[in-house]
Amino acid sequence: MARKLSYAKAINEALHQEMEHDPSVFILGEDVARMGGDFGITQGIWHKWPDRARDTALSESAIIGLSVGSAVCGLRPVAELMFADFVTVCYDQLVNNAAKIHFMYGGEASCPIVVRAVTGSGIRCAYHHSQSIEPWLMNIPGLIIVAPATPYEAKGMLISAIRNNDPVVFLEHKLLYNRKGEVPVEPYEIELFKAEIERKGDDITIVATMRMLDLAHAAAKELENEGVGVEIIDPRTLFPLDKRTIIESVAKTGRLVVVQEGPKVMGFGAEIGAMVSEEIFEYLRAPIKRVTSLDVPIAFSPELEDYVNPTMDHVLAACRSVMSF
Amino acid sequence: MALTKKRLLELYCDMVSIRKFEEAVENYSKNGTIPGFIHLSIGQEAAQAGVVGALKKTDYKFPDHRGHGAICLCGTEKKRVMAEIFGKVDGINGGRGGSMHINDLSCRNMGFNGIQGSTVVTALGTAFASTYKKTDAVTAVFMGDGTLGEGTCHESMNMAATWKLPIIYCLLNNQYAISTHYTESHPQKQLATWADGYEVPNEVVDGNDIEAVVEAVERAAERARKGEGPTLLEFMTYRWQGHFSGDPAAYRPDGELEAWQQKCPINRSRKQLMEIHGCSGAELDELDARADAEIAEAVQFALDSPWPDPKNALKHVYATVQVEDWK
Ligand SMILES: Cc1ncc(C[n+]2csc(CCOP(=O)(O)OP(=O)(O)O)c2C)c(N)n1
Ligand SMILES: [Mg+2]
Numbered sequence: 001m002a003r004k005l006s007y008a009k010a011i012n013e014a015l016h017q018e019m020e021h022d023p024s025v026f027i028l029g030e031d032v033a034r035m036g037g038d039f040g041i042t043q044g045i046w047h048k049w050p051d052r053a054r055d056t057a058l059s060e061s062a063i064i065g066l067s068v069g070s071a072v073c074g075l076r077p078v079a080e081l082m083f084a085d086f087v088t089v090c091y092d093q094l095v096n097n098a099a100k101i102h103f104m105y106g107g108e109a110s111c112p113i114v115v116r117a118v119t120g121s122g123i124r125c126a127y128h129h130s131q132s133i134e135p136w137l138m139n140i141p142g143l144i145i146v147a148p149a150t151p152y153e154a155k156g157m158l159i160s161a162i163r164n165n166d167p168v169v170f171l172e173h174k175l176l177y178n179r180k181g182e183v184p185v186e187p188y189e190i191e192l193f194k195a196e197i198e199r200k201g202d203d204i205t206i207v208a209t210m211r212m213l214d215l216a217h218a219a220a221k222e223l224e225n226e227g228v229g230v231e232i233i234d235p236r237t238l239f240p241l242d243k244r245t246i247i248e249s250v251a252k253t254g255r256l257v258v259v260q261e262g263p264k265v266m267g268f269g270a271e272i273g274a275m276v277s278e279e280i281f282e283y284l285r286a287p288i289k290r291v292t293s294l295d296v297p298i299a300f301s302p303e304l305e306d307y308v309n310p311t312m313d314h315v316l317a318a319c320r321s322v323m324s325f
Numbered sequence: 326m327a328l329t330k331k332r333l334l335e336l337y338c339d340m341v342s343i344r345k346f347e348e349a350v351e352n353y354s355k356n357g358t359i360p361g362f363i364h365l366s367i368g369q370e371a372a373q374a375g376v377v378g379a380l381k382k383t384d385y386k387f388p389d390h391r392g393h394g395a396i397c398l399c400g401t402e403k404k405r406v407m408a409e410i411f412g413k414v415d416g417i418n419g420g421r422g423g424s425m426h427i428n429d430l431s432c433r434n435m436g437f438n439g440i441q442g443s444t445v446v447t448a449l450g451t452a453f454a455s456t457y458k459k460t461d462a463v464t465a466v467f468m469g470d471g472t473l474g475e476g477t478c479h480e481s482m483n484m485a486a487t488w489k490l491p492i493i494y495c496l497l498n499n500q501y502a503i504s505t506h507y508t509e510s511h512p513q514k515q516l517a518t519w520a521d522g523y524e525v526p527n528e529v530v531d532g533n534d535i536e537a538v539v540e541a542v543e544r545a546a547e548r549a550r551k552g553e554g555p556t557l558l559e560f561m562t563y564r565w566q567g568h569f570s571g572d573p574a575a576y577r578p579d580g581e582l583e584a585w586q587q588k589c590p591i592n593r594s595r596k597q598l599m600e601i602h603g604c605s606g607a608e609l610d611e612l613d614a615r616a617d618a619e620i621a622e623a624v625q626f627a628l629d630s631p632w633p634d635p636k637n638a639l640k641h642v643y644a645t646v647q648v649e650d651w652k
Pocket of ligand 1: 030058060082086089364390391439440441442468469470471472473499501502503568
């Protein structure tokens, strides 16, 4: 049975069900237990399992370090980073510890942690609480980066992430928390490392994640009226990437537009573009286009923040440009 | 050594202006005019006014995220601080930073970094520069009880103590870090004792007593200026609002807020001014009214100020490179 849930509620439900399902799962982070999280995502867990929900000091490095150590001993911590920007404070633990555990122990131990991190811009909280951190972590073999876009994906992918034996950074976009969608009541997994084709089309492939999918869909509708068919792919797991789905689509359409929140330089759009031109250059009918934020920090004032991020018009312009070849 | 009537009156006015400033910010945040989220310092006026009031203009100040009051007292025109919080072009930082990132180097308000604990290590640098350049400037860095959990606080204190850097760690213990009471995230009953491990002198100060705050900061500043190194001051206080404006603060036990409101730093100074220094209620009301007028003017300025030109988003990213605008 399914009913409508918000993205926030879907994540909350996944956490409850995994706590129920596996006694080695526990949650930790700043204000996650008694208050139920700064964004309310962990509500109700502490009431049911007071020993398995821990409020910590403001100590991100300790939060991730503790997670890693306990994971090596067989526990499955789900840590919260109140804002993904704070990943800088525990970067060492993620990069040099979590991501290397399996390698270091030659497979005799692994690091099944999930770090839930609230990412992205759009709520007017300026340059230290608005960054799109995906590319900061996509260059770290050993880490898995997951970015769900719908409530259905959020629940299923979080359950998969918790059950997965490698360290997962689970990105939650703050502007999606109130987004509603159908979510099954029972626990279910969504396979990681598998992109989703959200819309079929023959002329252009758009790859987009999280909030940027809205722009892609709006542009696709507009282009449909002009007789242009857009195929939309959400990679869902950013790293390691489901290359095959993207390659097959671009081989068909011959045109690729990547829509990405965050600076253009070295963003995931750069990787997808490079990968496609390396693998199937001969199928391309037009240059690959990236639609991204500007290469600047996110400012506070709405006028400034909105100028920095991509809009539907930018996506349209990129699509029209690739169609002109 | 008690403060003179004149000094106490000045500090009283500073505290009242913080209170009124914050009340205005709260109103315009609640009605949706101010974008984003804001952290109010109502109830903590004495700690802010006292720290800034005891320092020189040339001293370096690192306010924290709950620092509108300290920021205004460092010397920036209040209306330009207000305009910044409103995200307007006349804001002291052109709307780039908003409530959490207000800085003004002209009065050595070094600003806040949205990453808790970050300025606590940056403060090492301004303090080091003072010794390097042989000036008498000290550095005061504000930090919350919760922020003390960050590793940077330990690194900072260790280095400052070893190198005898002129830093005053102003630890505003307002009991909570968001919903977490300080006794649930630290083993110490008094966080000041944490500095003992670094052999850094420390004091627990009644943070709602403006005289006690000023005197403690003056002692610490004197030590720092003499080359005797850092001091940690733990100001016991309380924030009356939730963590951010709109937080219902359901985690507080019944009666706690009311008990602290009895210890209102402003009422306390008012009482002193009347009972010890012979001020009349009318005289003080007149000062309050002046603060009201000043804040009303600051709000009007912020409302009237235009939004920044969107293209300003590309300014100031580098000292030497202009960022490309492909839009
Ligand atoms: C590194 C980092 N972790 C977490 C946060 C989120 N955060 C902002 S303020 C705050 C609580 C700070 O508590 P405290 O230091 O006591 O200051 P107070 O808010 O009480 O003034 C938290 C957790 C942050 N901004 N930076
Ligand atoms: Mg606090």
